[in-house]
Amino acid sequence: MINTRQEAIELLQNDTCHTLALLEQARVLREQYFGRTVVLHILSNAKAGRCSEDCGFCSQSARFDTGIETYPVISSDDLFEQARVANEARAEKFCIVTATRGPTSALCDSLCPTVTRIKEAFPLLKICTSLGLLTEITAARLREAGVDRYNHNLESSRNFFPQIVSTHSWEERQDTVRIAKNHGMEACCGGIVGLGETREDIIDLFFSLRELNVDSIPINLFNPRPGTPYGDVKPLDPMAALRILAIARLINPSKDIRAAGGREAILGALQPLALFAVNSIFTNGYLTTPGQNLTDDEQMIADMGYEIVREGESENINHRDTETRTGASGRFKI
Ligand code: SF4
Numbered sequence: 001m002i003n004t005r006q007e008a009i010e011l012l013q014n015d016t017c018h019t020l021a022l023l024e025q026a027r028v029l030r031e032q033y034f035g036r037t038v039v040l041h042i043l044s045n046a047k048a049g050r051c052s053e054d055c056g057f058c059s060q061s062a063r064f065d066t067g068i069e070t071y072p073v074i075s076s077d078d079l080f081e082q083a084r085v086a087n088e089a090r091a092e093k094f095c096i097v098t099a100t101r102g103p104t105s106a107l108c109d110s111l112c113p114t115v116t117r118i119k120e121a122f123p124l125l126k127i128c129t130s131l132g133l134l135t136e137i138t139a140a141r142l143r144e145a146g147v148d149r150y151n152h153n154l155e156s157s158r159n160f161f162p163q164i165v166s167t168h169s170w171e172e173r174q175d176t177v178r179i180a181k182n183h184g185m186e187a188c189c190g191g192i193v194g195l196g197e198t199r200e201d202i203i204d205l206f207f208s209l210r211e212l213n214v215d216s217i218p219i220n221l222f223n224p225r226p227g228t229p230y231g232d233v234k235p236l237d238p239m240a241a242l243r244i245l246a247i248a249r250l251i252n253p254s255k256d257i258r259a260a261g262g263r264e265a266i267l268g269a270l271q272p273l274a275l276f277a278v279n280s281i282f283t284n285g286y287l288t289t290p291g292q293n294l295t296d297d298e299q300m301i302a303d304m305g306y307e308i309v310r311e312g313e314s315e316n317i318n319h320r321d322t323e324t325r326t327g328a329s330g331r332f333k334i
Contacts, residue, residue: 001029001250005204008203023276026246026249026277030278032253033279037307038275038308039092040093041280042091042093043287044074044079044094044096044097046073046097047071047072047099048287049068049099051101053165056163056165056230058228059226059227059228059288060099073107076114079114080117082094084121087125090310092309094128095128096129096130097130098111100131101168103131103138103142107131111131113145127146128188133172133173133175134176136179136183142183150186152176153191154174155191156201157197160198164195187212188217189212190209190214190218190219191209191219192220193222193236194236194262206252210251218282219260221260221263221266222266223262223266235266242267242270242273257278258280258281261289263292264292265289271292272303275301
């Protein structure tokens with residue numbers, strides 16, 4: 001575990017600690033808290049595009065011409081059907097996302113009854129919503145409807161954030177995380193790396209998340225989106241991305257850390273190694289970009305000697321035989 005900012009900055013930039021050595025430190029902590037388990041999250045982009053905000057990395061902002069498909073809030077039946085599919089995939093969390101500054105009263109009117117309906121039908125499927133900035137009133141409504149977890153990312157360090165977003169502040173984001181927690185929802189809060197921020201910014205983000213004591217940390221590896229102000233940024237190289245994931249674990253050892261958007265695009269052939277640092281992933285793609293499908297993710301997890309679990313169920317869901325992973329040959333005795 002890393003306790004000081006300086007130590008973390010040095011580890012992130014110091015090539016004398018090989019990336020695999022750093023990953024091994026992360027793996028020890030990851031397995032101390034989560035064993036060899038992996039949890040799956042499945043996203044629903046329940047309202048796409050035309051967002052009023054100007055987050056420079058995001059293809060869903062109305063301010064950029066990105067050519068994505070846009071649509072208003074999907075129907076209750078469509079959302080319920082997506083939840084059914086997520087439940088059948090035995091996802092831990094079904095994450096309902098809208099491209100909005102924050103949930104209006106009308107959005108709550110639309111979503112809350114569906115959340116309650118999903119919770120009643122699929123009691124093992126936990127609901128996370130990511131709808132933007134919260135107020136006390138909207139937070140209370142969502143919690144009352146049955147929302148288990150609220151996602152709102154800090155995105156980057158307090159210092160770098162104003163360079164990427166001007167329509168709301170880092171402090172407003174922090175306040176939303178606190179409001180969600182105060183209303184009894186778990187806090188899912190992470191960020192995005194690879195926008196050109198400094199190493200210090202990345203470390204400051206991870207320490208801010210530790211101070212906020214968030215429950216879950218999704219880390220997006222920026223996959224440049226054409227048409228956005230950051231569309232021409234040079235992507236992170238995979239080893240640098242792995243170092244960042246490892247450092248996130250070393251700063252937040254006991255937290256649910258997720259390889260989020262950009263996993264496939266940035267890590268490429270190295271993406272299985274991310275599992276040494278993270279204990280959860282999104283499967284079946286992201287909000288506006290495709291990702292690895294469930295079958296291939298299951299295979300990858302099994303090949304790495306890990307197992308998919310879901311709270312409330314005792315059995316794992318890997319399709320491959322356990323013997324194949326850890327059996328007589330000891331091939332994956334890590
Ligand atoms: S608030 Fe969310 S959806 Fe809207 S532009 Fe920012 S990141 Fe994109």
